[in-house]
Amino acid sequence: MKRLYPDIGCYASGYLQTQDDIALYYELSGNPEGIPVLYIHGGPGAGLSPDYRRFFDGNRYRIIAFEQRGCGRSKPFGSTTNNTTQDTLSDITALRRHLGIERWILFGGSWGATLALLSAIEAPQTVLGLILRGVFLARQEDRDWFLGPDGGGAQLFPEYYEQFVAGIAAPVTPARICQWYQQQFDLPNEAQRLSALKRWYVWEERLSRLSLPPGTGDFTTHYPLPLVTCLAKLECHYLLNDCFLAENYILDNIHKISHLPGTIVHGRYDVICKARAAWQLHKAWQASNLFIVADAGHTTSEIGVALKLCRATRDMSRYVGETS
Incomplete structure (x- = not known):
């Protein structure tokens, strides 16, 4: 009989201690033998929302999520000390190694999309694909x-x-x-x-x-x-x-992940992260697909955005399964 892994709740959680005495909270959900996917929350500072797992099929995915420095249950709370983009990228690497994962999918929205792109650019060999929502390229x-x-x-x-x-x-x-x-x-x-x-x-x-x-x-x-x-x-x-980034760093380095499959979902009327950024990213990223949601703004609470993200995780799991 096929075992089912519900996409609610987590089967493990804990803290990852960094070399500079930060305690990063993380949790694991879904199928322990599934495709690893890292959920990267936005903000900076937003923390994990209670319903972030709803985008993933718990039978197909091993869902990994963590709260960035200063956020949520990570300690110390609200601290800006030793809290830079590079610190967070180092944390992502440390978490991947701690969990014994060679390659994973990166899923991020807004600031989480920024971090997903930066992490992939830094170590493309560790990435199976990317799913991004509400792209923020961090330029002036x-x-x-x-x-x-x-x-x-x-x-x-x-x-x-x-x-x-x-x-x-x-x-x-x-x-x-x-x-x-x-x-x-x-x-x-x-x-x-x-x-x-x-x-x-x-x-x-x-x-x-x-x-x-x-x-x-x-x-x-x-x-x-x-x-x-x-x-x-x-x-x-x-x-x-x-x-903590050089101007236009992401687009200047997007060629490093041109071979990686990616899905970009962006609300047409997003006034936090401009739709033009998503278009520019798509044009520069050869293997990406862009979906502009006509009746949406920035958040995943808007049904058109949520639906596209669910379809993206489904399609990515099929693609990874076919190519692995």
Whole structure:
């Protein structure tokens, strides 16, 4: 009788201790003998959502997920010390070796898509394929799109943008926004600090979907403080430091993974990560397929995006099975 591996819950979890005393939380789900796939969450700072496994067939996949430095259950919580892009890429390598995996599929959305691309570029021989959602290439133009006065959010939601940048001296730029918020996050006054954290978090929430559910992006809505703190602090930290990457690094090095199969899913009306970035990536990446979802924004909670991702994991599992 065929054994079934449900795609809910995990069969193992633990902590991976790094050489610089970071404890990274990770968990394993699905079929222990299945195709290894690493789920890389976004943010920076978002942590693992409770339903991230829904994109995978638990019979076909060995689902691996971890919470990045400073995120969720990893320790220390909310810390920006020793927290750079290269640190996270080293963590991905350490996790792969710890689990004894030679090659795996990389699945990431938003900042997770950035990390998936960087990890593949760094070690293409360890990658079977990539599935990406809401591509963020971490260039100046991508940061401008999210935070700048001429970006997608500022142009489509000017009243929200005015609230987001209130108190920041002109001229308002992404760098000045990040500098101001980082100063607010370090204030000794708890009320001011928490207000700034929520302002950053609410800005992203308001941009996240084409159609917001009631209460989403509302300052009166209660959001879990750990999530608000982690996302705001780490996202600001990375954007302030240009994501610790040289300008246009991904497209300049995409030839290193031109042979790897990839699926890119992007919402047409994504005002956090611009659709043009997904198009540019697809044009430069020979073995990629691009699916623009017509009635979607940034998140996986939008049904068109979720459906394309489920189909992508199904098709990738078939492709890997045929070529292995």
